[in-house]
Amino acid sequence: MSQPLPLKSFIKRLSKLPGLGPRSAQRVALHLLTERQKAADLQKELAEVLSSVQECSICGNLGLDNPCHICVSEKRRRDVLCVVEGVDDLWALEDAGTFDGQYHVLGGVMSALDGIGPEDLRLKELISRAAENDVQEVILALGASVDGQTTAHIIAQQLATTGVKVTTLAKGMPVGAELDYMDAGTLALALQHRTNL
Amino acid sequence: MSQPLPLKSFIKRLSKLPGLGPRSAQRVALHLLTERQKAADLQKELAEVLSSVQECSICGNLGLDNPCHICVSEKRRRDVLCVVEGVDDLWALEDAGTFDGQYHVLGGVMSALDGIGPEDLRLKELISRAAENDVQEVILALGASVDGQTTAHIIAQQLATTGVKVTTLAKGMPVGAELDYMDAGTLALALQHRTNL
Numbered sequence: 001m002s003q004p005l006p007l008k009s010f011i012k013r014l015s016k017l018p019g020l021g022p023r024s025a026q027r028v029a030l031h032l033l034t035e036r037q038k039a040a041d042l043q044k045e046l047a048e049v050l051s052s053v054q055e056c057s058i059c060g061n062l063g064l065d066n067p068c069h070i071c072v073s074e075k076r077r078r079d080v081l082c083v084v085e086g087v088d089d090l091w092a093l094e095d096a097g098t099f100d101g102q103y104h105v106l107g108g109v110m111s112a113l114d115g116i117g118p119e120d121l122r123l124k125e126l127i128s129r130a131a132e133n134d135v136q137e138v139i140l141a142l143g144a145s146v147d148g149q150t151t152a153h154i155i156a157q158q159l160a161t162t163g164v165k166v167t168t169l170a171k172g173m174p175v176g177a178e179l180d181y182m183d184a185g186t187l188a189l190a191l192q193h194r195t196n197l
Numbered sequence: 198m199s200q201p202l203p204l205k206s207f208i209k210r211l212s213k214l215p216g217l218g219p220r221s222a223q224r225v226a227l228h229l230l231t232e233r234q235k236a237a238d239l240q241k242e243l244a245e246v247l248s249s250v251q252e253c254s255i256c257g258n259l260g261l262d263n264p265c266h267i268c269v270s271e272k273r274r275r276d277v278l279c280v281v282e283g284v285d286d287l288w289a290l291e292d293a294g295t296f297d298g299q300y301h302v303l304g305g306v307m308s309a310l311d312g313i314g315p316e317d318l319r320l321k322e323l324i325s326r327a328a329e330n331d332v333q334e335v336i337l338a339l340g341a342s343v344d345g346q347t348t349a350h351i352i353a354q355q356l357a358t359t360g361v362k363v364t365t366l367a368k369g370m371p372v373g374a375e376l377d378y379m380d381a382g383t384l385a386l387a388l389q390h391r392t393n394l
Contacts, residue, residue: 004250006245006246007246007259010239010245013235013239014239016235017225018221018225018228019217019224019225027215029246030283031214031215032243033246033259034304039247040247042210043244046229046239047240050230050233053201053203062204064202086227090199107231
């Protein structure tokens with residue numbers, strides 16, 4: 001065995017992070033051992049992030065405060081709730097800067113393959129938030145994958161009893177796309193949902 | 198700005214690790230914030246690795262002891278020195294398990310593009326080790342890239358004065374390779390250096 005034991009164990013742990021494998025984990029570990037100052041900085045910042053960043057108990061966003069700055073903001077509409085799969089989706093929408101309502105992070109989508117059911121998601125919380133007086137519309141901003149769309153339909157069914165309007169993101173051509181690079185499914189939907197000019 | 202500041206800074210730092218980019222760094226950071234126990238374990242192991250693993254002052258290997266277990270081993274030949282670019286190459290050779298001499302880790306190869314010259318490598322240490330009485334042969338086990346081969350030639354020139362034999366890894370077909378998948382350069386070298394059956 002050529003790698004010292006603690007290093008071997010550290011590399012194995014690194015390799016289980018999303019996007020990393022045994023070889024890239026080894027490269028990262030060797031980089032950290034060569035650039036000790038960078039490793040120390042990374043260590044410090046990880047500790048800071050773990051101690052300061054927390055999940056918002058209302059929407060599931062990550063932030064320095066609980067409830068998060070979006071949930072407590074007076075400037076944001078309380079009648080529309082945007083449901084996203086993860087915090088990264090919430091950030092992407094916030095960076096786009098066109099939505100001024102509240103969010104609800106599901107924490108995943110239902111997946112038979114990965115064994116993720118309704119009880120693994122923040123679904124019950126969503127239903128009770130949607131039942132609040134203020135909420136008029138729930139936008140299901142889930143991915144256009146099979147799992148995402150299945151989850152959207154199940155949520156829509158469960159929300160039917162609350163009487164709120166349930167909408168979903170428009171499907172069609174992304175901005176800047178070339179027609180001949182689009183898949184048949186997208187083209188069919190874009191044609192079907194064509195709009196007046 | 199949608200990401201909390203310490204998280205943004207942590208993601209930026211993560212994204213500078215080899216093999217990671219802004220998007221994969223964000224995924225890793227969100228994973229660590231969701232799986233807090235795993236993050237704490239990773240933190241602990243990184244601290245342990247940084248405090249226990251050190252560079253061998255003789256060969257440049259990483260290990261728990263300095264000098265490393267290879268440099269102090271009585272079972273390994275002291276007349277042959279294998280020069281490698283990095284510690285990962287040393288590990289690959291050790292895992293192959295056929296070399297029983299000593300190593301010398303250069304810490305990189307010369308590269309005009311990356312501005313890495315002889316003074317950035319452990320080259321002076323190599324020359325003085327090669328000049329020791331015991332060393333009879335220096336094997337240059339550097340990559341078959343342009344930079345690797347340039348470095349090998351420069352090292353060979355510098356070692357010429359010491360009188361030790363300088364060899365390099367054989368070039369040819371890798372085990373299990375299909376002829377029609379090989380590049381022209383490899384095929385030419387494999388033909389040129391053909392061996393008797």
